[in-house]
Amino acid sequence: MERLKIIVSGGGTGGHIYPAIAIANEIKERYPESEFLFVGAKDRMEMEKVPKAGYAIKGLWISGLQRKLSLKNLMFPIKLISSLMEAKRLINEFRPTIAIGTGGFASGPLLEVAANHHIPTLIQEQNSYAGITNKLLGKKVDRICVAYDNMERFFPENKIIKTGNPVRQDLLQIADKRDGAKRFFNLKAEKKTILVLGGSLGARRINQLIEKELSFFQEADVQLLWQCGKLYYDDYKAYDDKNQVNVYEFLDKMDLAYAAADIIISRAGAGTISELSIVGKPVIFIPSPLVAEDHQTKNAMAVTEKDAALLIKERDLDEDFESTFLSLLNSEERQQQLGENIKKLALPNATSDIVDEVEQLLLRN
Known part of the structure; x- marks a missing residue:
């Protein structure tokens, strides 16, 4: 397999960041020559946590919609357009072999652009109730790794693989x-x-x-x-x-x-x-x-x-x-x-199983 270039996006909370890092670590273990680029949301915790884990990261100017009327909501369309343009620039420059998203604001624009460029795409949904970003992406990405049953409520059933969430070994x-x-x-x-x-x-x-x-x-x-x-x-x-x-x-x-x-x-x-x-x-x-x-x-x-x-x-x-x-x-x-x-609910091999799915996507393309 050619030298892999992996782009990974996920953040906002530790629940999105740590699975992204765990997946990257497992890929690096299997393919030590791989090159990685993380994409996060500016001013969110991933901009600190990801470099500490040894990976480069770029930030998008993106945030979520607020539940109530606010100035931030008025800025959302501008931020989204800016983030889509920046994500397109990053994809064109880095030319990833595959794009992986673990949820959070930044993974939306990044995975959207990657899918539109016909780059293999995989998302990992940690929760039993899918987040809005992953629900929207589910229609476009190639593979969806989940941790709970009955996730066909949110995603196309033929794309779903139950792997569980990455955990500390x-x-x-x-x-x-x-x-x-x-x-x-x-x-x-x-x-x-x-x-x-x-x-x-x-x-x-x-x-x-x-x-x-x-x-x-x-x-x-x-x-x-x-x-x-x-x-x-x-x-x-x-x-x-x-x-x-x-x-x-x-x-x-x-x-x-x-x-x-x-x-x-x-x-x-x-x-x-x-x-x-x-x-x-x-x-x-x-x-x-x-x-x-x-x-x-x-x-x-x-x-x-x-x-x-x-x-x-x-x-x-x-x-x-x-x-x-x-x-x-x-x-x-x-x-x-x-x-x-x-x-009985434990899925201890989640990280390995997710990266198995990454490999399957790469072999298919």
Whole structure:
């Protein structure tokens, strides 16, 4: 196969960026001589994260439509035209062998232009409810890799391949890390550990809940491993007592955090759910209601419908959290059942399977 030139676009959130990087890494592993160019949205986090991963990136002047009337919406047509023109210039200059999109604003113009230039195109949809960019692209691209069943609601059925979402490979074997993980975080071996995850930036409502329930957790005789996020660390670090409550801005060693956990309280981003499926621990999802098209709730429901996790909506936390949590904490059988059921949803070979599809497209063209 000739030297590959791969153009990759995905961003706006870590949920789009990290799968894009994982796919690129797998291609690079198989084809070390490949050349890569990432395309993101100017001023979004991919412009920082992608270079840190060792890849070049160009930014488009693009953003999404706001839900309410705003000046940004008035600028959208101008930004879109500008981004399409810039995407065309990048495609003509780089001359990619294939174009890959993982969602986010910038992947729309880039994959649109690539498809119009008859370049092989593949998109990866992480969520159970497809984002607007990928829904529009689905009609034009050659292959669509998904993580959930029933995605023919959004895409042509003959283009869909269920691969799952790329995940960290260090999560595949965490059972034998449990004792070391407890020591790493200075946790008491005899106490149940509750891992709280709200994303790298944090989740205001989850943090407020944990703060409110600290005495409740103390009475329940559990210890907390609480990632409160970059935006909220200064507000909650005072609760870190290294006895019952361990507060972190960000958990770098996620394999150890998952290994130490007995019960996990988490948002319901697509990447997080894919990780939790591999980890196989009982989970209480508290989805963010503020994300586009409420896709976190839909992601969580796709899991809870299979009796593989519990779901509490933010508006019901005050009324339902304590009873739901205690019921789970007091039933080892229920914990085991949920852990086993969510593990059945795991697709640990997602990154490899996606790149297999990339290879098939390249061989076909």
